[in-house]
Amino acid sequence: MYAMMEHKENQQRLEAARKIDDQLSLLVENI
Numbered sequence: 001m002y003a004m005m006e007h008k009e010n011q012q013r014l015e016a017a018r019k020i021d022d023q024l025s026l027l028v029e030n031i
Helices: 002-030
Strands: none
């Protein structure tokens, strides 16, 4: 049960990091 919670948290962190990466790429392209 605890491992599942931690796994879900890690996934959310990965998704957030991916979104930030996408936004950074967009910013770089716009410069």
